[in-house]
Amino acid sequence: MIFFDERRNMITLSTAATTYQMKVDSTGVLLHTYYGPRLRGGDLSNRIVHEDRGFSPNPYEVGKDRTYSLDTLPQEYSSCGVGDFRQPSVEASCGNGSHTVDLRYVRHTVREGKYALEGLPAFYDEGVTAQTLSVELRDSCTGLEVELLYGVLEEYDLITRAVRVRNGGQTPVELERVSSVCLDFPVGEHDLITLGGAYAREREPVRMPLTQGVHTVGSVRGSSSHQQNPFVVLCDHETTEDAGRCWGVALVYSGSFQANTEYTQFHETRLTLGINPFHFCWTLQPGESFTTPEAAMVFSCEGLGHMSRQFHRAIRLNLCRGPWKDQRRPILINNWEATMFDFDAEKICSIAKAASQVGVEMMVMDDGWFGKRNDDFAGLGDWNVNQTKLPGGLGPLAHRIEEMGMKFGLWVEPEMVNEDSDLYRAHPDWAFQVPGRPMTRGRSQLVLDLTRAEVRQYIMDNLRATLNSAPISYVKWDMNRSLTDVWSAALPAQRQGEVYHRYVLGVYEILEMLHQEFPQVLVEGCSGGGGRFDCGMLYYTPQIWCSDNTDAIERLRIQYGTSFCYPCSTVGAHVSAVPNGLTGRSVPMQTRGVVAAGGTFGYELDLNEITPEEMEEVRTQIQHFRSCWDLVLRGDYYRLSDPFRQEAFNAWMHVAPDKSRALVGVVMGVGHANPIRPLLRLKGLDPNADYKVNGEVYGGDQLMYGGLALPILQEYQALQFDLERV
Structure with a gap:
């Protein structure tokens, strides 16, 4: 070579x-x-x-x-x-x-x-x-x-x-x-x-x-x-x-x-x-x-x-490492969009119980479980369980979740601190701030100085104690602000130009310790969604929350752009409630499921609040994803359209490495009167083989070169269909 x-x-x-x-x-x-x-x-x-x-x-x-x-x-x-x-x-x-x-x-x-x-x-x-x-x-x-x-x-x-x-x-x-x-x-x-x-x-x-x-x-x-x-x-x-x-x-x-x-x-x-x-x-x-x-x-x-x-x-x-790099990730449900900070153990168990009945495999408890964390203004840095919300700590809740046949996961934001916290009151110099200048806040929080060994040790000690306190199978590692006031009290003036890079090295050091000590824990990276979606993080976290924007139509663009470099197995994607909290848009449950199935797949809502018909759709989505997860996570990914240019529909497909199977996703765009019938040309198939599609048999060459006529659907409706070589 x-x-x-x-x-x-x-x-x-x-x-x-x-x-x-x-x-x-x-x-x-x-x-x-x-x-x-x-x-x-x-x-x-x-x-x-x-x-x-x-x-x-x-x-x-x-x-x-x-x-x-x-x-x-x-x-x-x-x-x-x-x-x-x-x-x-x-x-x-x-x-x-x-x-x-x-x-x-x-x-x-x-x-x-x-x-x-x-x-x-x-x-x-x-x-x-x-x-x-x-x-x-x-x-x-x-x-x-x-x-x-x-x-x-x-x-x-x-x-x-x-x-x-x-x-x-x-x-x-x-x-x-x-x-x-x-x-x-x-x-x-x-x-x-x-x-x-x-x-x-x-x-x-x-x-x-x-x-x-x-x-x-x-x-x-x-x-x-x-x-x-x-x-x-x-x-x-x-x-x-x-x-x-x-x-x-x-x-x-x-x-x-x-x-x-x-x-x-x-x-x-x-x-x-x-x-x-x-x-x-x-x-x-x-x-x-x-x-x-x-x-x-x-x-x-x-x-x-x-x-x-x-x-x-x-x-x-x-690049990805550990036992999760090439395995199907557990289908999870996260409570953030359902409850935000307003939850307790009973609310979490209520969401988990409904989810367990349709096949969801993990309950993830998001921000608000620790310290005096009832809003954005307090608690970060104090990684002690809020006993008012969770009497007895994480252990009893995690065991209740396990009794439902589900695993338990947890959100953390170790790199940050609130001024209203015991940690900041004890160690104000542990946060980035320039002497003599007023601080700049982001999401009402400050950034811990990870260039300092004692800060990294504090974070790792708390992570270790948390993970040893209960059967925790998953950690969502978040970072919700950019760095400002970048000055370290631990370095002399002539070495302040090293702080930005030393900070990143500090993040990597903690994540490496976490990887070595808890190799079976699935760690998902996050930074307000996709603010740190890069190859560096994927070495430590085999999946990353793709975006805080869970609107299925918006996600078509986000997941399309992400695919230029990053595989579907790394893309955290969930079905969320409608109207969407960021865009106000409502799209069918099926469409939300088809889009989320282009990544690791999960849910971001309270299933107690959806209709029986939607609940049955969720059950169907989970069963189907289990049957084709290896195509999504291990198959070859083909972009069939560009959502930034194509108004009629957006489509993509996953093809098995041996070309024996494929999974196609299609989402219709903005609706128009008297529409043109869409034609979809597939990719990546064996042109000399035949494939069964919805009970009909087509040649691979027909599907790729001639195309497949799609039915005319309403705005934002979706199709998902399997192909199998015959």
């Missing part, structure tokens, strides 16, 4: 269907020469043409050769201050105040297996063929050493990248920017796809043609955010869902990030992705090192859908 051509000084990385190539040139610069469909061989550096370009300076060692400039060369990891005026991959303030970094090749090594990153999430190589490439670059003047790490997971066409920076000099160095990945495209015009949005409108695909300049997306919120997602795609203008070239890059990180895409004066494209440089400054004393988060790349020449499916397989099987 990784081959070094010593005669040409060329390193080639190959996966099942792709080739990635780099070359050391005569000056020691590591050039990026190719990333695309798999090649039989060859040196792609012949695509690089040296020309004399005005205002593109030349390194000292090339003498009078004005055709050689770092400003025009595609580089594997771009330098800073030495003639390349495009986006740098690394920027550092050296001992003399200079920000110049000039990286040249020193050596490389190849080993079997995939590298791991201490304290950071990363893809792993269990069950797949993998190799690691390590390339060492060095700045000879400062002694700054940069190790480029590449992991090749052959079956998924996945190449991962991470960077270790070491101060090999004699004076301290301050890292001010360090990207995880740099991708240079020497020629071509591209579109950029990002996942934008807002709270309750997460991961909306935005596609735009690149024009000259730098396009930047990212987050400075301390988390990956609702507004942008650490996943981007570059593709050709003509690339579609099913054809064309595209390069997807996902950052395995849950904090502030930045993706820069630069389209240059010479129509080159450079993509850099990594930790956001906003308020980032990491001091490296001589001999110390810093490791970046990992980035994962997939190239596809078969369109966006194939790229997504490669990410889905890799994330589900080689």
Whole structure:
């Protein structure tokens, strides 16, 4: 998979269907020469043409050769201050105040297996063929050493990248920017796809043609955010869902990030992705090192859908961990939208009893079970059970739930504190706040300083005590505000630029302890819904609450955008009550069930308050999901329509890896008089096989190329049908 051509000084990385190539040139610069469909061989550096370009300076060692400039060369990891005026991959303030970094090749090594990153999430190589490439670059003047790490997971066409920076000099160095990945495209015009949005409108695909300049997306919120997602795609203008070239890059990180895409004066494209440089400054004393988060790349020449499916397989099987990564998750019911803070043990048991009668398998108790937590203003940080609501604690309630044949789950928000709490009164310095400035609140709460070991220990001690106090099978880990007033009382002034990243490392440390001590507990990530839906969290939490917006019609868009990178097995999706609390919209129970069945599937309402007909529909939904869960969670996912463009209907399907079965979901859009009959073309089937659909037999080629005529349904009605090869 990784081959070094010593005669040409060329390193080639190959996966099942792709080739990635780099070359050391005569000056020691590591050039990026190719990333695309798999090649039989060859040196792609012949695509690089040296020309004399005005205002593109030349390194000292090339003498009078004005055709050689770092400003025009595609580089594997771009330098800073030495003639390349495009986006740098690394920027550092050296001992003399200079920000110049000039990286040249020193050596490389190849080993079997995939590298791991201490304290950071990363893809792993269990069950797949993998190799690691390590390339060492060095700045000879400062002694700054940069190790480029590449992991090749052959079956998924996945190449991962991470960077270790070491101060090999004699004076301290301050890292001010360090990207995880740099991708240079020497020629071509591209579109950029990002996942934008807002709270309750997460991961909306935005596609735009690149024009000259730098396009930047990212987050400075301390988390990956609702507004942008650490996943981007570059593709050709003509690339579609099913054809064309595209390069997807996902950052395995849950904090502030930045993706820069630069389209240059010479129509080159450079993509850099990594930790956001906003308020980032990491001091490296001589001999110390810093490791970046990992980035994962997939190239596809078969369109966006194939790229997504490669990410889905890799994330589900080689990023998510633990016994739940490839199992059906329990069908649960959560009380939040039914009760909010207004509940007690009897109310929880009432909801659970109704749910148990139709096959729901887990009762999850949400916010409000601890401290003086009757509203948003108090209690966070005090993880002692509210005895008024739950006499005797969690144990008696959990056992009552178990007697109904259900498991018991719990909501927590360990990263936060209210001012009205015993914890804050005892340790006000444990919350982020800048001395002498008034605090900024979010949801009436403050953020605990997870850079401090004693804070992390307090959180873990409370989580451990809670989980040992009762039979708890599931934890919903929430985070309901962005970071502000980011200043730590435990760090000196000159190291405050490390706080944002150290905070994320603190979150990961606690989640890793939780994973090690309670491996059987299913942990679902959440941040006001989808505010921290990223590959970093999926390493610790195999599913994430997709959005606080549970309106089925809105969820069509949210789950569509999420699918560009993230598999259905990671998408927390529930049927909720109507009218919906955020939109006021009412749609049929069947439609809500069909949409929620595109994820982990559960309920977010009080089943005591629905009609007998709806209760029977719930029973049917649960029985059907149990029969096809492996298709949803393990199958190949196909987007059949775009809900941001298609008004008539939205459709998707899950196909078994061997193409023997499939599940199709369809939701009608806005109703119109005298409508056009919708035609649905399926994907992913065997064109040479026949499939039974609703008692009729069709050829796979008929269904994919000719299409299936759908009945005309009313506004927001849904269809869900199975296909089975005959």
